[in-house]
Every structure is written in C-alpha cells, then in structure tokens.
Amino acid sequence: MPSAHSQLPPLRTAASQASILNSRSSHPIDTVKTTLLTISTFLLSNEAKITLWKSPATDGFSVSLRMLHERLQQGYLAPSLLKPDPTSAATSPMVNALTNEDKTMDTNTSPRTSIAMGNSPGTSPRTPKKPMARPLEDFEDLYYVLLSTIHSQHQMLVVRLQSAFNGLADTMYPRGPTIAQFDTTLHQAWDALNDAGLAKTLDAAVRRARVKEMHMDIAAQRNCERITQWDEKELLRDLYRDTDTVQGLEWIGGWAPCMIVAWLEEKYRAIFRKEKEAAKLLEREPLRKNLEKEKIRKRQREEWERSMGTERREKKRAQRESEGLAREFMVRADRVQEHGRYLKALAAADMGLPEDECVEYEEF
Numbered sequence: 001m002p003s004a005h006s007q008l009p010p011l012r013t014a015a016s017q018a019s020i021l022n023s024r025s026s027h028p029i030d031t032v033k034t035t036l037l038t039i040s041t042f043l044l045s046n047e048a049k050i051t052l053w054k055s056p057a058t059d060g061f062s063v064s065l066r067m068l069h070e071r072l073q074q075g076y077l078a079p080s081l082l083k084p085d086p087t088s089a090a091t092s093p094m095v096n097a098l099t100n101e102d103k104t105m106d107t108n109t110s111p112r113t114s115i116a117m118g119n120s121p122g123t124s125p126r127t128p129k130k131p132m133a134r135p136l137e138d139f140e141d142l143y144y145v146l147l148s149t150i151h152s153q154h155q156m157l158v159v160r161l162q163s164a165f166n167g168l169a170d171t172m173y174p175r176g177p178t179i180a181q182f183d184t185t186l187h188q189a190w191d192a193l194n195d196a197g198l199a200k201t202l203d204a205a206v207r208r209a210r211v212k213e214m215h216m217d218i219a220a221q222r223n224c225e226r227i228t229q230w231d232e233k234e235l236l237r238d239l240y241r242d243t244d245t246v247q248g249l250e251w252i253g254g255w256a257p258c259m260i261v262a263w264l265e266e267k268y269r270a271i272f273r274k275e276k277e278a279a280k281l282l283e284r285e286p287l288r289k290n291l292e293k294e295k296i297r298k299r300q301r302e303e304w305e306r307s308m309g310t311e312r313r314e315k316k317r318a319q320r321e322s323e324g325l326a327r328e329f330m331v332r333a334d335r336v337q338e339h340g341r342y343l344k345a346l347a348a349a350d351m352g353l354p355e356d357e358c359v360e361y362e363e364f
Helices: 017-021 029-047 065-073 093-099 136-162 179-193 196-223 229-241 257-351 355-363
Strands: none
Touching (some): 017 196, 029 065, 029 136, 029 196, 136 179, 136 196, 136 257, 179 196, 196 229
16 A cells, blocks of 8 residues: 555646636737647657656557647648538538548638648648747647646556555656656646636637638538528628637546547547548559659650661561562563574574574674
C-alpha cells in the first residue's frame, strides 16, 4: 500500500460552459495562442526523453499531440466546424477540397479555406501563415489534445506510484525532473488550459467561426437552389438574432483521454482517408514515371526499327531493280549476238562461201 506521501494531487475540474459564463475577463487572443504553443512544445520536447514509458508511435494519420502540433505548424487547415450531414450543402469544406469533386459549390468554402494556397487534388488545404498569424479557432483541436495528453500523463504517473513502480523522487529521464516536479508542471499547464479567461476567449473564437461557416452553408444551399431567397433571409435573420446559442467549444475536458482521442479520430477520419490515398499515389509516382520512361524508350525503339526496316526495304528494292536491269541487258546482248550470227549466215550464203569460212574471213 503506497504511503500518503507518494500520492499525487488530482487535477482540478476541467473548464465548463458554466465556468466561463461566470467569468468577467478574457485573455487576449495572442496570449491564448502563445499559451497553447508553449505547453505543446514543452510536452513534445519531453515526450522523446521520458524513459518511464514508451513514447506513442505516430504515423501522421492518427490523432496525437505531435500530429496536430505539426499540422498547425505546417499550415494545414482544420476540419469544418459544421456537424457532418450528408444532406448539407457544406458537409465538410475540408473533404470537398480534398476530393476536388464539388465544382459547382465554390461558395461552400470555410472561412478557414479562404486563405488556402493552391493545392493539388488529393492534398489537404494549407495556408502560408505562421501559427501566430492564424485565426484562434484553428487552435481548437490542439486545445483538446493538450487536455487529453496532460490528463493521460498524470494518470500514468499516478498508476506507477500506486503500483510502487516508482517514487516521487525518481526522475522522468536521466538528468531530468523528478516525478513530483514534472507533475507540478503538468498541474500548472492544466490550470492554464482550464483558466476561465483562456477558455472564454477560445470559446468565443470558435463560436464566431462556426457562425461564419453556417452563414456560408446557407449561401451555398441558396446557390444550389435547395432553398429560396426568402428562406435564406429568414435563416440568416435567425442565425444572427442570437449567436450566443451557437455551439462554441466542445466541453470535453472531463472526458477520459482515450475518449477525447477517439472523438478527434472520428473528426479527422475522412481527411485521413483521403490523405492516405494521396500518399499511396505519391509512393507509386516514381514507378509510374519509370513505366512512362520505359514506354517512351519502347516507342523510340519501335520507330527506329521501323525506320531501319524501311531503309532495308529500299535497299532491296534498288538491288532488285539493278538485277532486273542487268538481266534485261544480258537478254538484249544475247539478241544482238543472235542477230549478228543471222547476218553472217546471210552474207555467207550470198558469197557462196561456207559459213565457217565467212566467219574466219571476217575475223581476219
């Protein structure tokens, strides 16, 4: 039974919608971005060093802190804030951009995709902006995965202490912080993420972005003639009449870490599927290029063989013509000789000489 001195204090209750409603202050947007990036960088820098447990393997197609942090740094845009709905004109602007299939609904673009760079089909939309220059709503999923990661690491430390695998004085990695020190840092990061002012600012940013996407969804349905102009006006009036009722953050900080990750996996499922397909095509690209080169070489070889065959045929035709002319010359020469013999015979007969003597006389 572990002693009371080996126990770690529990994490405070996660922020909720009720807690931010009671908060009168909110943090500046840049402060929220800096806080999220600082905590993310700290956790990732320690992730590769920790020796108490094995670092989770990531392949770029599964949700993790590293994956979402890198996507944010590399300019990948977040999925649509709208709930997936097969009947909606704007089911997912992200998936539409990936598949490049919805050519008739150019207005069905998330505010996030309006700043996207040109992308080839099958690749996710990206922006050239650095994280600090991007809208705050793009940090939403990073916020969720930070909550999950901190909660998960705290739970693992608690289990190791309760199982007597480690003590509070043990270090997380050689020359690193002790378990007690690291857990204190986790508490500080958790408290910062669940600060009412930070959560309130992030919640407001996500709500504003969701309202924009809902507006664009309504406009897209009008362009597709799924609704009338009167319907569009009524829907927009209802939307902006009370924007406070629109969903902001998803209050999932109290969920188990595995549930948060599973929820994010479902959110990114369609995107990962398309990106995997694009990655497979990219892997096969060198093989395709080699096959194309081989086809070109084969075509060139066939053309060369055809040209050489034509040249050989021309030579044979010229040879046949030459041989034909030679045969014709020999035939004509034989005819001339035959005619000469005939004339000699006539001359011999006229002179009353034998043909042989006439020939010898002429030769003489």
